[in-house]
Every structure is written in structure tokens, then in C-alpha cells.
Amino acid sequence: MSRTLVKFVRTALPFLGMAYITGQAQTVLTVGQPGTPCPSAQYATIGAAVAAAAPGDTIAICPALYPEQLIVAMPLTLVGLDVVTASKEGKYGVNRVLIQPTLTDLQSLPYEAVITVMNTSGVTIRNLAIDASLNSVSGCSPTLADVAFFNSSGAVETSALSGAELQDVSTCSGLFGNGFGVLVDNDGRLPGPCNVSVSQNSIHDYEQDGIYVLGPGSGVSSAVVNVTIAGNSISGVGPASGTLQFGVFLNGAVGYITGNRISEGLCGPLTLSDCYNLRSEGITLRSVGAGTVVDGNIINNVQSGIFINGVTQAKITNNVIGNVEGLDGMDIEGLTGSLIDGNLIFNAFPVSNESCGIWEYSGTGDAGNTISNTTVNDAYCGVEYVTADTVKPGTYFNTLYTTFNGDLNPNGLPPTEPGQPSAGPASADFRASDHPATLR
Numbered sequence: 001m002s003r004t005l006v007k008f009v010r011t012a013l014p015f016l017g018m019a020y021i022t023g024q025a026q027t028v029l030t031v032g033q034p035g036t037p038c039p040s041a042q043y044a045t046i047g048a049a050v051a052a053a054a055p056g057d058t059i060a061i062c063p064a065l066y067p068e069q070l071i072v073a074m075p076l077t078l079v080g081l082d083v084v085t086a087s088k089e090g091k092y093g094v095n096r097v098l099i100q101p102t103l104t105d106l107q108s109l110p111y112e113a114v115i116t117v118m119n120t121s122g123v124t125i126r127n128l129a130i131d132a133s134l135n136s137v138s139g140c141s142p143t144l145a146d147v148a149f150f151n152s153s154g155a156v157e158t159s160a161l162s163g164a165e166l167q168d169v170s171t172c173s174g175l176f177g178n179g180f181g182v183l184v185d186n187d188g189r190l191p192g193p194c195n196v197s198v199s200q201n202s203i204h205d206y207e208q209d210g211i212y213v214l215g216p217g218s219g220v221s222s223a224v225v226n227v228t229i230a231g232n233s234i235s236g237v238g239p240a241s242g243t244l245q246f247g248v249f250l251n252g253a254v255g256y257i258t259g260n261r262i263s264e265g266l267c268g269p270l271t272l273s274d275c276y277n278l279r280s281e282g283i284t285l286r287s288v289g290a291g292t293v294v295d296g297n298i299i300n301n302v303q304s305g306i307f308i309n310g311v312t313q314a315k316i317t318n319n320v321i322g323n324v325e326g327l328d329g330m331d332i333e334g335l336t337g338s339l340i341d342g343n344l345i346f347n348a349f350p351v352s353n354e355s356c357g358i359w360e361y362s363g364t365g366d367a368g369n370t371i372s373n374t375t376v377n378d379a380y381c382g383v384e385y386v387t388a389d390t391v392k393p394g395t396y397f398n399t400l401y402t403t404f405n406g407d408l409n410p411n412g413l414p415p416t417e418p419g420q421p422s423a424g425p426a427s428a429d430f431r432a433s434d435h436p437a438t439l440r
Helices: 003-012 046-052 272-277 430-434
Strands: 028-031 058-061 064-066 070-072 077-080 083-087 090-094 097-099 111-118 123-126 129-131 143-150 154-157 160-162 180-185 194-199 202-204 209-214 225-230 233-235 245-251 254-258 261-263 280-286 293-295 298-302 304-312 315-317 320-325 330-336 339-341 344-349 356-360 370-372 375-385 395-405
Touching: 028 046, 046 058, 046 070, 111 123, 111 129, 129 143, 143 160, 160 180, 180 194, 180 202, 202 209, 209 225, 209 233, 245 254, 245 261, 280 298, 298 304, 304 320, 344 356, 356 395
Parallel strands: 028 058, 058 077, 064 097, 070 111, 077 123, 097 129, 111 143, 123 154, 129 160, 143 180, 154 194, 160 202, 180 209, 194 225, 202 233, 209 245, 225 254, 233 261, 245 280, 254 293, 261 298, 280 304, 293 315, 298 320, 304 330, 315 339, 320 344, 330 356, 339 370, 344 375, 356 375, 375 395
Antiparallel strands: 083 090
16 A cells, blocks of 8 residues: 555645544434435435534434445444335335445545545444445555545444455555455554444455554554454455455554454365465454454455464464365464464365464464464364474364474475375475465
């Protein structure tokens, strides 16, 4: 993401940094379109209601299609209403509020998002269907998202986010691509911390990440960013997207990630080498802040379930990870002082690729971690660990190796089947040739 572009926003839009008086009386402004069921609508567009609102107001939106692209720069609640309507067949409820604009470059923003929240706090987005599919974005800029928080705090709840896909995926590929369900970004110019909650949403049809969060550890922000990501259903397509794809990607932020259901995609007709280059990861932690928790998530159909890179004092607990093709249930490098406990991993394949439940990479600085109560069924190994860590008893079924110390195998991995020779570091097998000690 271009930090130059983000700084330009602060110059071009100084009026977006608004202050407000706490305790101010709150008003509900109702939005509804003509010919649709809506009680006492005051405004026909969401934008008109936002323009008329005072900080702390609620924008109550009746079911309809709203082709609007919104900027929210003060504390507001945007909520879709449940409406009961009548017909000759009787009464029935309607509660789908679809916001689906033709996206444009509003006021030179670096984002093309359906809803952009900028330089404020206290913004809640609830019970809305948000669709970014009517975009013309190719390349890595502008950044495409359903919802973008910039220098802001707030929440996205019980909403449906979709359509953040590029017109041509080949124009922006790599670890930091484009196309996000929820984007949380901060350039460090506001003191922070920024606190964002993303909960109970359906997030799908995104190009790069279901949820992407940038914090100070990313090297592009100095403000603290705290996120709670809970109870979401996140579904991508994995390597079939034509680019790397991640369900949840925390880059330098502090996160509490719990109770999410994440599914990506398997390799299909791709070779393992090509699949690795287009891999999907369920949850990715990169240089996140101390105290990050990943607990009780269900992750399925990925190349790596949880990928950890440069992290300290994290808790990775009680996750269920299955159908892992190519890498491992958890891939760990540069992790220190952390607890990995009570995780269940199954069907890490192919066994001939030496895919394990948990794999720590020798020489990357893993140290002082405890791996305990791990259950693995159907994999090359249960846990591959380093000398500086502690592995406590686990439960292993249908693994060639339950646990082994990778530091003690400098001349190659153990054989893929009893009695076969070691693959060795120069093997053409996928892990040896395409799975180096440092992937990032």
C-alpha cells in the first residue's frame, strides 16, 4: 500500500478530522426509498442522512438497493432495519439493505471502498450488505475494499461483505496485493490507539484478504492498532484466485482473533510448486504486537492454516485446522515466548511432501515457546520443533513421525516412509526446494 498516497489524504481532506462533544443528544435519521416498505423515512439516500447527521447520531436504513459510495468522518451508527411488510399473501419480514455503488475515486482518496471511515472514532456499521463488485480497479492502487477504516476506530457487525475483486488479478499480485473485505489502516498521524471490531460478518469474493489490518509493526505506521475479529464466516477460493489469498492478515497490529470460520481453496490442477506461489493461508500473523490471541477458530481448505512470522508473546489455542495441502497446519518462524496449546489438525497432505501438523523453521529464531496438547491425525508428522522450544505430550494418529527435532536433522529430513532414504536438502521434493527457512 502506498504510504505517499495515504499522506496525501491528510493534505487534501483536512475537514474530515472532526471533533465532537460527548453527551450530545442522539438522533435517529431514517432512510428509505420511494416505493419500498419503510416507516416514516426522512431521507431517500444514505449520503443525505450522513450529511445532515450530528456526531453520535444513528442512520437507520430501510431495505432497498442503495447505489452509494460513502465517507464517514464523524461518530455515527449505520444500521439496516428489519421491516415488516404486507401483501395479499400476508405479512413478511424484509431486512436486506444492499449498498452497491459504481465505485469511483472520491476526492483523491487512496481507497475505492463502498464505505470509508476516516479520522474518527465511534463508527458502527451493522446489518448491511456491502458489495464492491461494481469497480474498475486494476493494479495495486487505488486500494479496493468493501469497508476501509483509516486512522479510525469502530465496528463492523452482522454484515455481508463481498465483491472486492480486481478486474485483472495479474495487475497486482504478491504478499501485499489488493482487494479486501475489511481494511484497517493507519499512517500514525493520529495518536491512537485505533480500536476496531469485526464480528459476526459474512465475508467472501475478495481478491487478497478477507480482513487486512496494518499496525506499527508493519513498518508503515507508528500508531497502536488493536482489533477484535470474532465469529466471522470468511470464504475465499485459494489458488484459483490467481494470487496469494489470506482469510485474516494482521501486519503489525495487536489482535484477538476468535471463533471465526475460514475456508480458502485447495491446489486443484496446480503443481505443488505453482500452488505454493499462489498459496492461501487461513490466519497470518506478521510482526504483530505482544499479547495477540488466536483462539477457537475453524480453518479449512488451505495451504497453511496459521502462518506466524516474527511474533512474541502470542497465544495460539484451541483451533481446528483441516485439509491442508502443501504446507502445514501451522507454519512458524521467528516466534518467541508464546503458547501453542490444544490445537487439532487433520489431513495435512501430501505425506510425501512432509506436511505436518505444526512445523517450526530451524534458524529463524523460534525460542522459548511451549507446544502442548496438540492432536494431529493424518500427516507426515505431528510436530517438527526446534531445540529452543518445549514440546509437551500430544495425541497423534496416522503420522509417520509424532514429533522430531528439526535442528538435529541438518543433512535432511527423516525418510518419508520407514526404510526409504532421506529426501535431503537438495531434493526436488516441494518442501526442500520451495519451502525455504524464511518465506516472507
